[in-house]
Amino acid sequence: xxxxxxxxxxxxxxxxxxxxxxxxxxxxxxxxxxxxxxxxxxxxxxxxxxxxxxxxxxxxxxxxxxxxxxxxxxxxxxxxxxxxxxxxxxxxxxxxxxxxxxxxxxxxxxxxxxxxxxxxxxxxxxxxxxxxxxxxxxxxxxxxxxxxxxxxxxxxxxxxxxxxxxxxxxxxxxxxxxxxxxxxxxxxxxxxxxxxxxxxxxxxxxxxxxxxxxxxxxxxxxxxxxxxxxxxxxxxxxxxxxxxxxxxxxxxxxxxxxxxxxxxxxxxxxxxxxxxxxxxxxxxxxxxxxxxxxxxxxxxxxxxxxxxxxxxxxxxxxxx
Numbered sequence: 001x002x003x004x005x006x007x008x009x010x011x012x013x014x015x016x017x018x019x020x021x022x023x024x025x026x027x028x029x030x031x032x033x034x035x036x037x038x039x040x041x042x043x044x045x046x047x048x049x050x051x052x053x054x055x056x057x058x059x060x061x062x063x064x065x066x067x068x069x070x071x072x073x074x075x076x077x078x079x080x081x082x083x084x085x086x087x088x089x090x091x092x093x094x095x096x097x098x099x100x101x102x103x104x105x106x107x108x109x110x111x112x113x114x115x116x117x118x119x120x121x122x123x124x125x126x127x128x129x130x131x132x133x134x135x136x137x138x139x140x141x142x143x144x145x146x147x148x149x150x151x152x153x154x155x156x157x158x159x160x161x162x163x164x165x166x167x168x169x170x171x172x173x174x175x176x177x178x179x180x181x182x183x184x185x186x187x188x189x190x191x192x193x194x195x196x197x198x199x200x201x202x203x204x205x206x207x208x209x210x211x212x213x214x215x216x217x218x219x220x221x222x223x224x225x226x227x228x229x230x231x232x233x234x235x236x237x238x239x240x241x242x243x244x245x246x247x248x249x250x251x252x253x254x255x256x257x258x259x260x261x262x263x264x265x266x267x268x269x270x271x272x273x274x275x276x277x278x279x280x281x282x283x284x285x286x287x288x289x290x291x292x293x294x295x296x297x298x299x300x301x302x303x304x305x306x307x308x309x310x311x312x313x314x315x316x317x318x319x320x
Contacts, residue, residue: 001030001031001032001082001083001084001085001086001099001103001164002031002032002033002034002076002079002080002081002082002084002085002086003021003031003032003033003034003085003086003087003088003099004034004036004073004076004077004079004080004085004086004087004088005017005018005021005033005034005035005036005048005076005087005088005089005090006035006036006038006069006072006073006075006076006087006089006090007035007036007037007038007040007044007048007089007090007091008037008038008039008040008044008066008072008090009040009041009042009044010040010042010044010090010091011040011042011043011044011047012091013090013091013092013093013211014044014047014048014090014091015047015051016093017088017089017090017091017092017093018033018035018047018048018051019051019093020093020094020095020096021033021051021055021088021094021099022051022054023096023097024094024096024097024098024099024100025099025100028054028055028056029055029056029057031055031057031099032055032057032058032059032079032080032081032082033051033052033055033057033058033059034058034059034061034076034079034080035048035051035052035058035059035060035061036060036061036062036063036072036073036075036076037060037061037062037063038063038066038067038068038069038071038072039063039064039065039066039067044090045060045062048060057081059079061075061076061079063075067180068180068181068182068185068225069089069177069181069182069185070177070178070179070180070181070182070185071177071179071180071181073087073160073177073185074176074177074179077170077175077176080167080170082167083106083107083166083167084102084103084106084107084164084165084166084167085164085165085167085170085175086099086102086161086163086164086165087160087161088161088208089161089210091211092161092208092209092210092211093208093209094206094207094208094209095206095207095208095209096206097206098205098206098207098208099164101203101205101206102114102116102163102164102203102205103164105137105164105201105203105205106164106165106166109137109138109139109199109201109203110139110199111139111166111198111199111200111201112142112165112166112168112169112193112197112198112199112200113163113164113165113166113169113193113197113200114163114164114200114201114202114203115131115133115154115157115162115163115200115201115202115203116131116162116163116202116203116204116205116207116208117129117130117131117162117204117207118159118161118162118207118208118209118210119207119208119209119210120210120212121209121210121211121212122211122212122213123213126209128207129210131154131157131162131202132151132152132153132154132156132157133145133153133154133202135202136201136202136203136204137201137202137203137204138201139199139200139201140199140200140201140202141198141199142154142193142194142195142197142198142199142200143194143195143245145194145200146191146194146195146249146252147248147249147252148252149251149252149255149298150255150298150301153252154190154194154202155187155190155191155194155252155256156256157190158186158187158189158190159186159210160177160186160189161208161210162208169193169197172196172197174192174193174196174197175189176189177189178231178232178235180228181228181231181232182225182228183225183226183228183229183232184228184229184232184233184260185228185232187229187232187233187235187236187256187260188232188235188236188239191236191239191240191253192239195239195240195243195249226264226267226271226279227275227278227279227282229260229264230261230279230282230283230285230286231282233256233257233260233261233286234286234289236253236256236257237253237257237286237289237290240252240253250291250294251294251297251298254290254291254294254295254298255298255301257286257287257290258287258290258295258298258299258302258310259298259302261283261286261287261310261313262302262306262307262309262310263306264279264283265279265280265283265306265309265310265313266305266306266309268280280313280316283313284313284316284317285317287310287313287314287317288317288318292318295314296314299311299314
């Protein structure tokens with residue numbers, strides 16, 4: 001199986017991430033490491049190369065300049081060997097024995113992909129985040145896990161590293177990310193999987209631990225990269241509108257687009273004015289695509305100041 005590890009300037013954490021890969025299989029030859037140094041200015045690439053020497057099967061790819069998480073993951077996908085593959089971000093880590101459990105579940109259940117819970121880590125606090133699906137350890141239809149509209153479902157749990165995928169997903173063209181996306185790249189990715197894959201399961205396994213609240217993470221950074229979320233949500237709408245069940249699935253996509261837009265609009269108050277104007281313009285264009293009746297119904301279910309902000313931008317979209 002293959003583990004794809006993209007990272008940029010992760011020198012403080014990348015050693016921990018890669019060390020946990022050495023604690024997965026008794027035979028290190030069962031794992032192929034594909035590490036991507038995405039234009040780091042620190043010693044991330046050096047640590048990657050040091051750990052690559054500890055695996056019989058390993059490749060380290062280097063981007064002279066940053067190309068973004070989506071593109072780096074796509075680069076890794078081109079080097080997948082074996083029947084299964086997964087992702088690990090450079091500032092996260094996993095408990096021992098996670099990968100053998102996932103590989104066994106993927107094989108025994110014979111499904112396209114498996115998903116798991118994870119642990120969110122913020123300084124000394126650790127919180128279990130459960131995958132929002134009732135049934136555990138049983139094969140299910142991925143499409144059945146998209147709805148309901150206004151409650152968390154599996155498309156609201158988009159983390160690429162929260163599971164493992166069978167090679168046939170890659171061969172069918174379902175595993176790739178939108179090249180050049182710097183944020184929300186996992187949103188169209190998870191929708192494509194649930195719309196077009198044939199089977200999946202949520203399984204219990206040793207946890208992946210996800211660092212939150214890092215000062216240099218994209219979730220904290222208010223720069224031009226945040227603007228990419230509108231392109232990502234536009235790709236989600238493209239997928240749903242082309243689907244055979246577009247009428248049934250579209251309200252969920254509309255609600256997701258509005259919920260994420262409201263989040264970014266509230267955060268935009270801390271942006272530089274020029275960047276804030278660009279963000280609002282992109283959101284107006286996104287909202288202009290939404291069926292008005294569905295958008296109004298979704299806004300009514302979003303409470304507090306976010307509802308008022310969304311309603312104002314939706315009116316602006318109508319008059320643009």
